[in-house]
Structure formats: structure tokens, C-alpha cells
Amino acid sequence: MKILSRLTASSHATADSNTALLSGWGRTSPSRARLAQPSTIEELQEHARRPLRRGLIARGLGRSYGDPAQNAGGLVIDMTRLDDVHDIDLQHSTVTVGAGMCVHRMMQLFVPLGLFVPVTPGTRYVTVGGAIASDIHGKNHHVDGTFGNYVEAIDLLLANGEVVTASREQHPDLFNATRGGMGLTGVMLSARIRMLPIETSTVLVDTDRVADLETLLDLMSRDDDGYRYSVSWVDTLATGNSLGRGVLYRGNHLDDPSAVAGPSRLKGPSASRLSIPPVVPSGLVGLASARAFNEVWYRKHPESERELPQQLSAFFHQLDMVENTNRVYGRRGFVQHQCVIPTGRESDLRKILEILSDERVPTYLVVLKRMGSGNGLLSFPIAGWTLAVDIPAAWDDLAELLDRLDEIVVNAGGRLYFAKDSRMNPDLVEAMYPEINQWRAIADKYDPQQRFASDLSRRLALRDHA
Amino acid sequence: MKNALGSVQSALILGGDSDIAFATSKRLVRDRLRRLVLAGRSIERLQARAAELEAIAPGIDIRCLTLDATDFASHSEFVDAAFEKGDLDLVLVAFGVLGNQLEDEHDAASAIGVIQTNFTGAVSLLVPTADRLRDQGHGTIVVLSTVAAERARRSNYIYGASKAGLDWFSQGLGDALHGSGVDVMIVRPGFATTKMTGDLDTPPMATDADSVAAAIVDGLRKQSDVVWVPGKLRWVMSVLRHLPRPIFRRLPI
CATH class of the missing domain: 3.30.465.10 (Uridine Diphospho-n-acetylenolpyruvylglucosamine Reductase; domain 3)
Structure with missing residues (x-):
């Protein structure tokens, strides 16, 4: 038993209590850093005051998919204890x-x-x-x-x-x-x-099963503004006339407190009870299982449903019902490609869906959402359509495929989301974020020595003026 | 930084003018590589390679450094120079000499030369390199080994022994670096038709520099520990490894 527990425990010969091998939610390209876990601001300041060889970055719960909360060879500050x-x-x-x-x-x-x-x-x-x-x-x-x-x-x-x-x-x-x-x-x-x-923790949800992309975009463009919340799931494995078929979920808060009685009127979320085991074989997520999942997911929804009451967490956080869902992709992890395509360039969105469909990319949770106007500098959203696709990193020729998608995105005037990225070409950053030099000037003003650094900032040269 | 799909942005190639190194460099500069340090015995040959790579990827930053694998005393300074311009995502150990088996087995100085270049020289460079990578918290070391390191063969046992030593060293180094953010990948090609193998007869299941380069890039994508080129050699060698010696000795390999 002792041997077994030694085998399953992490066997890092180089590990000491102050360093950790960190990765993002996609579990790709981990790097090792000194990890501080301050419980007070004074402790945090003390860590930050010390001389730093390779900079520092704050880390939360590590839900970014790539490397923004990693800092290879440097200092990472786990912020989760500062939660008062x-x-x-x-x-x-x-x-x-x-x-x-x-x-x-x-x-x-x-x-x-x-x-x-x-x-x-x-x-x-x-x-x-x-x-x-x-x-x-x-x-x-x-x-x-x-x-x-x-x-x-x-x-x-x-x-x-x-x-x-x-x-x-x-x-x-x-x-x-x-x-x-x-x-x-x-x-x-x-x-x-x-x-x-x-007034209540209930959302009234309208669900529509939509047969193709045109109808889906049309529906969202037409009356999305009547709903505070709107998002759709898209079946990227559907082909031909069904390309871009999906399910549109939209809802508003139930504002009538008398409609819900007792303690369930304003109810917070409970913790998840299920978890994916720590070791899952690679290759579990393949084309056949993705296709089957997508078919069932599409069929399980009624064609149309109105004002179904749902609790906040059920409507907003379906994935949180199971912990560690990122483990289903096995040892090599997965990447998420999230782009936004400006309004008026819907044909480019269609091109992306066509490529995903033609190349039979095994995807499950593809999310499409209409976005309002953006905030500038490095903030991701701009008015248009955002599409997020999870793909197992082990999928053949994924690097080339995603580069093809990026070319469509950048030519359409769109961009990728840094919180999701783990593989984009750094040469595209300036075209995607035209205000980055203004952002760099502000960053330089407050951090002239580039004390703040992450694997993401190194990989995409975010702080380096072109 | 290496990205999620194993593309590297900076690399040091030891033995940068070898055919396999050059074929690999070409693939890397077409991908995300932006900064490359080529090291080898002849600065002229490296510069010629660099010019070709610059033609493929204009704007790439390439530095050429002289490296003598057997000048052990110079290695620590060499490694400092290689890391001078910042992190290295990839270090490829691609230098080596084949020697001349039939002559070297009667000439201790030549035999020692093969061992010192392929094994001692590589170890002398890998020790400080591994420390640099451990410090930066990320990186990949790719070591070119050979199927000849898998089982001693009469036809090339001096070369095989030198590479076997390197292969074992690299396996242990990979375990020592496990969890450090640094990976070690061992590449075991079969007979590759390159300038090193020159006019030797081509045996079955031979490969070439570009196939080895393709396998290296694929191994980086897959975060492989060991890569065989061609892939089926893994299964062939797992049989050959267990053949009784009297039979193995008679095989025409």
C-alpha cells in the first residue's frame, strides 16, 4: 500500500514546498515557478518586495485555458486566500x-x-x-x-x-x-x-432548437435585446443544410417575488458533488463520441420552450455540476479557440464553422453568442459574434487548422481571447488589438522595469513595443 | 515560450550544420521560431545554413556560435553565451561523429575521439544546459540518439556505445527534470542517409534527415519521451533486443 501511495503521489524529485508546476485549465505547457500563498496583504507585499529575477504574476483559480497565470522560473502569487x-x-x-x-x-x-x-x-x-x-x-x-x-x-x-x-x-x-x-x-x-x-434567484428561460446557422443568427439579431441573457450551443459536426444548427437559450430574471415562496426565493449555489477521476486515458474524446453527444444534445431539447424557471447556477453554470471536467481530455489536455467576428462579417463566421465541420473536428461544447460594443485596450469583446470551441490538443494537425481559423479571424477584423489562448501566433496580436501600444505605454508608466510578467506575456510579447 | 501545441519560439541547436539539424531548423522557422542559435565546429558552414534559413523566414534572429564538443573547458562559457539573449524553449543535441568502426577498433585514440564527441562532449554541454533550463522553469531538450544505442552490434559498437551512454544519460536526465517544467525527448532514428553516413550501404528501414526532422516536430507536438524514426523501429527493436546473441550476431545488420 505504501508503494501504491508513493506511485500515485506526485513524484517530483525537484519539488520543494515553495515551487509548483503550474498549468492552465487546458493542462497544456506547464511551467515551474516559485509559488507564494499569502494570507494577508502585508505578506503579499513582502513577497513582492524581494528582488525578482523573472518577475511576478498573480494567480486565481487557474481557469484561464492557457498560460496567463504561469510565470516560468519566476514568482506566482496565489491570491485565493485574500478573499475577505x-x-x-x-x-x-x-x-x-x-x-x-x-x-x-x-x-x-x-x-x-x-x-x-x-x-x-x-x-x-x-x-x-x-x-x-x-x-x-x-x-x-x-x-x-x-x-x-x-x-x-x-x-x-x-x-x-x-x-x-x-x-x-x-x-x-x-x-x-x-x-x-x-x-x-x-x-x-x-x-x-x-x-x-x-428579487428572486430564478431565471425564466426560453429555449429554441434552431435548424441552421442563418436562422440562429437571425433569431439572435432580431430579438436578443428582449432578453438579459442569451447564448447558444452549436453543433459544429452538422453538415450541409444543418450547418450551424444549435440550441438557443435565453432568459430574464423572475422579478415577481410573490411567484416564489419561502427560502428558495433567493438561493445561492451549492457545491458540485461529482468529479472526473484524476487519471483518464487520452483519446476518450474522439469524433464518434463527439458526434453522438452532439446528436443527443440537439435532440434532447424540445423545439421550443417558454419561461421554464431555472435556478441561477443551473442556468449559468451547467459545467460546474461536475468538477475537473478538464480531465476528460487526458494527458495532453485541450485548447479552447475563442474568437469574435465583427457584426457584418457573418460570412467569415460561416467559413469557420464550415472548416470545423469539413475537418470533422471533435468538439462538444461550442458556444456562440452575440456581443455588444467593447471597452478598448486589451479587453476582448467587440460588437459581433463570439464563438468558443474546445478541441483535444492531441487532435492531428490541430496547430495548422487553428492557424487557418486565425487568418479568417484577423482578416475579418476580429480577434482571439487571451484568457483562452494557448497557441496563437504572436505576429497577429497587434492586428487583433490595435490599441495595444496605448496599453503598453500605460503598463510602462506604472511598471517601467517589467516586474509583472507571465508565460502569456512572454509568449505573445505583450509588453514589448513593436 | 513553447505553446500548447509544442511550437517553440527560441532554440539552440548543437551541431547546427548537420543535415538533421538543418532539416529540423527549416521546419521550426516555418512555424513559430523567431530566435535561433546555431552552434558547430565551422562558423562558415553555420553561416551558410543561417543564410538559407533567413531566406525562408525573413526577420528571424539567428546567431552562429563556434562549438568544439571535445573542448570541455569551454562549454560552461559557451552555454552562457547561448542563453545571453534570453530563454531558450528548445535545445537540440544534434552533433556527433560516426567514426570508422573497423579502423577505430584498433586505434584507441580514434575510438576515444568518437566517445568524447558523442558522449562526453554531450554530457559536458547538457549538465550546464539543464541547469539553465531548470532555472527558467520551462523548456525541452531533444537528444539525437540512434537505434544503434539499443543493442550492441558488431558493425558499429563504438558509435553505438557512445550513443548508448548518451541515451542512458538522457533518460536519467529526463527523470531528474520531471516536474521542473523541462522535458527531455530522446530521438532514435534508424540508419539515416545524411552526410554523416556518406557512402555507407543503405540498410532496410533507412530514413532520411527530413523524416527525422518531421518526427522531431511531431514528437514536440505530442510531448513524447522517446521518438523512433521510422515509428515501426520501436517494435522491430523490441524483438531484436531479446534475440539470443548467437542469432543476433549472424544477422546482416
Whole structure:
């Protein structure tokens, strides 16, 4: 038994308590870094004050798919212990929380008070710091914009050791560069968030099964604005006339408190109970299983369903019902390709879906969503269509295939999402993010020595002026 | 940084003017490689290779460094120079000499030369290189071994012994670096028709420089520990490895 436990335990001969091999959610290209886990801001400052050979980056729950929360050979600061509630202002519906607090905890704490997290991604397990760094979006982007829109102030530890508050009034350049800045402007300590007042924790959901891409886009363009939340799942393995068939989910908060009685009126999420085992053989996710899944998923939905009441977590975070879903892709992990194609370039979106369909790429959870206007600098969203596709990294010729997709994206005036990227060509960054030099100038102003660095910033040369 | 699909942005190639090294460089510069250090005995030959690579990928940053594999005292300084311009995502150990078996087995100095180049020289370079990579927290070392390292053969046992030593060293190094963010990949080609093998007769299942290069790039994508070229050699060698010596000795290989 002793031998068995030694075999299953991580057998890193080089491991010591202060370093860790870190990867993102896709579990690709891990790197080793010194890992600090401060419980207080003073501890954090002490770590950041020491001389740094290869810079530092803050890390939340590691839900970015690639390498933004890794810093090979440098320092990574695990922020998850800095998760206190600093302040709740019910009158203005704002809360101030530690940057390490996650959306799951926020929902547990604040939904019973009638306050919902204003923007939530497909998982509750992201921290506030991570949400700001990636300027995340959710199912309400087309009407409400990004998480950053709801941030009123951020307390940041700067490269020079100083702690400053950045907001729309104080250091607005720093505030804007931090929202979407991938953690490269400073270490966020806490943030004041304007929450969404809700009467119930129920969402009334309309579901439509849609036979092809044109109808899907048409439906979303026509009456998405009547819904606060809207997202669709697309079957990329469907071909011919069914190309881009999918299921459209849209919903609004149930605003009538009398419609729900008792303690379930404002109910926070419960923790997930299921988990994927730590070792899963590679190759489980193949074309046959993807095709079968997509067929069943499409068929299981009724053609049309109206005002089905769902709890917040069931509607927003279907994937969180099972832990460690990233393990199903086996040892080599997976990549997510998330792009946004501007409105008016729908034919390019169609081209991408055609390539995925023609090449028989085994994909399950393809998400298509209409986005509203963007925030500039390094924030990802722009008005248009965002498509997110998970693909096993072991899939043959994946590198070449994704490069082909990127060419379509960049020629359409679209871009890739840094929080998802793990493989893009650095030469495309400037075309995709035309304001990056403005962002670089702000980053240089607050961090002239480039103390903040990550594997992502090195891989894509984010801080280096062209 | 290496990306999720094994594409590298910076590389050091030891033995940068060998046919396999050049074929690999060509594939890497067509992908994401932007900074390359080529090292070898002749700076002129390296510069000629560099010019060809620049024609394929204009704007690429290539430096050529002189390297004598048997000048062990120079190696630590050499490694410092190779890392001077920043991280290296990939270090490819592609130098080696074949020697002349029938002559070298009667000439200790020549036999020692083969061992010192292929084994001692590689170890002398890999020790400081591994430390640099461990410090940077990421990277991949690719070591060119050979099927001849798998079982001693009468026809090339001096070369085989030197590569067997390197192969074993690299296996252990891979285990030592496990969890450090640094990977070691061992490549075991069969007979490859290159300038090193020159006018030797071509045996069955021979390969060539470009096939080895393709297998290296594929191995980087797959994060392989060991790559055989061609792939079926893995199964052939697993049989040959267990053949009784009297039979193995009579095989025409």
C-alpha cells in the first residue's frame, strides 16, 4: 500500500514546498515557478518586495485555458486566500471584496441579500481578480457589457510597492489598462463591484432548437435585446443544410417575488458533488463520441420552450455540476479557440464553422453568442459574434487548422481571447488589438522595469513595443 | 515560450550544420521560431545554413556560435553565451561523429575521439544546459540518439556505445527534470542517409534527415519521451533486443 501511495503521489524529485508546476485549465505547457500563498496583504507585499529575477504574476483559480497565470522560473502569487468581504453597501448595491474571492462564494454570500454578480462566465470558479484581468463577459454581454463595467474601484499593488486605488476618477489610465490587462499592470488586492439587485434567484428561460446557422443568427439579431441573457450551443459536426444548427437559450430574471415562496426565493449555489477521476486515458474524446453527444444534445431539447424557471447556477453554470471536467481530455489536455467576428462579417463566421465541420473536428461544447460594443485596450469583446470551441490538443494537425481559423479571424477584423489562448501566433496580436501600444505605454508608466510578467506575456510579447 | 501545441519560439541547436539539424531548423522557422542559435565546429558552414534559413523566414534572429564538443573547458562559457539573449524553449543535441568502426577498433585514440564527441562532449554541454533550463522553469531538450544505442552490434559498437551512454544519460536526465517544467525527448532514428553516413550501404528501414526532422516536430507536438524514426523501429527493436546473441550476431545488420 505504501508503494501504491508513493506511485500515485506526485513524484517530483525537484519539488520543494515553495515551487509548483503550474498549468492552465487546458493542462497544456506547464511551467515551474516559485509559488507564494499569502494570507494577508502585508505578506503579499513582502513577497513582492524581494528582488525578482523573472518577475511576478498573480494567480486565481487557474481557469484561464492557457498560460496567463504561469510565470516560468519566476514568482506566482496565489491570491485565493485574500478573499475577505471588506464592505457591503446595500443602499448602492455595491460590495468590496478581496481579489481572491470567487464568483461561487460571492453568489453564496450575496444572492440571499438580493444581489447577483452582474457578469458571470460559464463557471462560478473564477476570482474577482481574474475576472477583471480578463475583463470577462457572460450571457448578458449584448446588453450589459463586461465584468469591468461593474467595477467601481480597484486597489492595486504597483511595481514600486505602492498600493493605489484606480477608478474612473483616480488613475483612470491604470483603471482601464487593468481591466483586460491580464494581470500585467499590478497585483489587484480588492475591488468594489456594483452588483445587480434581484428579487428572486430564478431565471425564466426560453429555449429554441434552431435548424441552421442563418436562422440562429437571425433569431439572435432580431430579438436578443428582449432578453438579459442569451447564448447558444452549436453543433459544429452538422453538415450541409444543418450547418450551424444549435440550441438557443435565453432568459430574464423572475422579478415577481410573490411567484416564489419561502427560502428558495433567493438561493445561492451549492457545491458540485461529482468529479472526473484524476487519471483518464487520452483519446476518450474522439469524433464518434463527439458526434453522438452532439446528436443527443440537439435532440434532447424540445423545439421550443417558454419561461421554464431555472435556478441561477443551473442556468449559468451547467459545467460546474461536475468538477475537473478538464480531465476528460487526458494527458495532453485541450485548447479552447475563442474568437469574435465583427457584426457584418457573418460570412467569415460561416467559413469557420464550415472548416470545423469539413475537418470533422471533435468538439462538444461550442458556444456562440452575440456581443455588444467593447471597452478598448486589451479587453476582448467587440460588437459581433463570439464563438468558443474546445478541441483535444492531441487532435492531428490541430496547430495548422487553428492557424487557418486565425487568418479568417484577423482578416475579418476580429480577434482571439487571451484568457483562452494557448497557441496563437504572436505576429497577429497587434492586428487583433490595435490599441495595444496605448496599453503598453500605460503598463510602462506604472511598471517601467517589467516586474509583472507571465508565460502569456512572454509568449505573445505583450509588453514589448513593436 | 513553447505553446500548447509544442511550437517553440527560441532554440539552440548543437551541431547546427548537420543535415538533421538543418532539416529540423527549416521546419521550426516555418512555424513559430523567431530566435535561433546555431552552434558547430565551422562558423562558415553555420553561416551558410543561417543564410538559407533567413531566406525562408525573413526577420528571424539567428546567431552562429563556434562549438568544439571535445573542448570541455569551454562549454560552461559557451552555454552562457547561448542563453545571453534570453530563454531558450528548445535545445537540440544534434552533433556527433560516426567514426570508422573497423579502423577505430584498433586505434584507441580514434575510438576515444568518437566517445568524447558523442558522449562526453554531450554530457559536458547538457549538465550546464539543464541547469539553465531548470532555472527558467520551462523548456525541452531533444537528444539525437540512434537505434544503434539499443543493442550492441558488431558493425558499429563504438558509435553505438557512445550513443548508448548518451541515451542512458538522457533518460536519467529526463527523470531528474520531471516536474521542473523541462522535458527531455530522446530521438532514435534508424540508419539515416545524411552526410554523416556518406557512402555507407543503405540498410532496410533507412530514413532520411527530413523524416527525422518531421518526427522531431511531431514528437514536440505530442510531448513524447522517446521518438523512433521510422515509428515501426520501436517494435522491430523490441524483438531484436531479446534475440539470443548467437542469432543476433549472424544477422546482416
